[in-house]
Amino acid sequence: MRAIGYSTFGSASDVLSLYDLEMPEPAAGEVRVRLTYSGVNPSDAKARSGSRPGVLKPAFDLVIPHSDGAGVIDAVGAGVNPARVGQRVWIWNGQWQRAFGTAAETICLPSEQAVLLPDGVSDEAGATLGIPGLTAAHAVFGSGDITGQTLLISGGAGAVGHNAVQLAKWGGATVIATASPSAFETVKAAGADNVLDYRADDLATQILSLTKGIGVDRAVEVEFGVNAPLLAEVVRANGVIAAYGSQLDMAPTLPFGSFLFKAITIDIVLIYILEAAPRAVAIDKLHSALQASALSPAIHEVLPLEDAADAHERVMTAGRNGAVLLKI
Template identity: 85%
Template sequence: MRAIGYSAFGAAADVLALHDIGVPEPAAGEVRVKLVYSGVNPSDAKARSGTRPGVLRPPFDLVVPHSDGSGVIDAVGAGVAPARIGERVWIWNGQWQRAFGSAAESICLPSAQAVALPDGVSFEAGAALGIPGLTAAHAVFGGGNISGQTLLISGGAGAVGHNAVQLAKWGGATVIATASPRAFERVKAAGADHVLDYRADDLAAQIMAITEGKGIDRAVEPEFGANAGLLAEVMRANGTIAAYGSQLDMSPTLPFGPFLFKAITIDIVLIYILDPAPRAAAIDKLHAALSACALHPAIHEIMPLEDAAKAHERVMSAGRNGAVLLEI
């Protein structure tokens, strides 16, 4: 079968290549998914580039990248109900701690990691549910019911942020999002009640004015280090920051005094290692929102499998409006 893979770290165009590998057979407890789309995420590009501290070489002789995807189950291993064959599914953690991910014609993985797509949900949307969808759902709902709360969603135009805005609005929250001015209308269309320029000098004052001085109940944050000072100002007492990234400052210095005297909770979100119960809850929220037509995962571009290198470059470029998919 056709698969994209790499055997060394480096630039996408230099190390990603099309391979012909054997069709995998599902082991006990596994299913095989004939893939329709593979979802490309920034984490896939970072892993391929070799920029993670202390990691000098790929963990396997050949790595087929990507954690997300969608397709149809066409075989099952021992212990899995044969009735699953023919089921439309989306997958999560396809390549997490494994050699072969979703940038291929087929993938075998534990049955629980192939989730039945709700009726009417497209394969395209399904391929965008893994990392960006689950991260958004857990960041928004990981603390429970948000109805009546005020949520701050930084980076509301990003793949996770755009999903989070839709989910938070559907969940009954007042949504304040930040974005660049060129993305304001798109973020408003996703459901944000207020969209603010993330570069504004008076951003904290604007947020506090909108909340009438009460502050933010829950923040969904992709750049925790860079925004720690702002969050210290705008969070209410006993508020929660759900942080899923801090690329601009990986060793942040926190204003501990304001954090302490507001008893702010910092909830670090890493969707790959989420425990089964909160993962199931996040999946339920995604499916409920999809079924209610309240969530529409944005797709920026779909490319053929052979253009995987271009897809890796695109997913790391500025101004992207949604997921990047490979069509298998």
């Protein structure tokens, strides 16, 4: 089978190569998925570059990257219902703590990690559900029902943020989102009631004005470190910050006093290690929103498998609106 892989860390163009590997066979409890699309995420590019502190070399001799994907089950291992053969599925954690991910023609993985794709949902959309979809769903619904709440969603034009805006509006919330002015219309079209410039000097004042001084019930945050002071001002007492990123400041100094006297909950979202019960809730929310035509994952670009290096560059480039996929 054709696959993209790397054996050393480095720039995408230097270390990603096309391989011809033997077709894998599913072990007990596994399914084999013939992939149609592979989803590329910033975490894939960061892992390939070797930018994680203390990690000096790849964990495996050959790594096939990417955790997200979609396709059709074409074989099952012992203990898996043969009726699964032929099912259209989407994949989560394809390459998490494993050597072989979805940047290949096939992947074998535990049966539960190949989720039945609802009728009418495209394979392209399915390939975005693993990281951007589940992260958005858990960040929005991780504390339960949001009907009548006000949610602040930062980076509303990003892959996670765009999904979160749609899910929050579908869930019955009032949505305040931040974005660059060039993306305002995109974020409004996703369902945001108000879209604000994330660089505005009076951003906190604007948010508090929109909430009549009370603050937001829940913040879905892509840059926790740099936005911590803002969040301390605009999240209401007993509110929640669901933080899934902090790339610009990975060791922030927090205004703990402000957080303390509002009893703000900081919920760190890492979808790779989400436990089974909340993952099942997030999957159900995604499927329900998709079937209600309330969620349409944005896709920035689709490239052929051979252009994986370009795809890795795309996901790390500012201004991207939606997911980047490889067509297998």
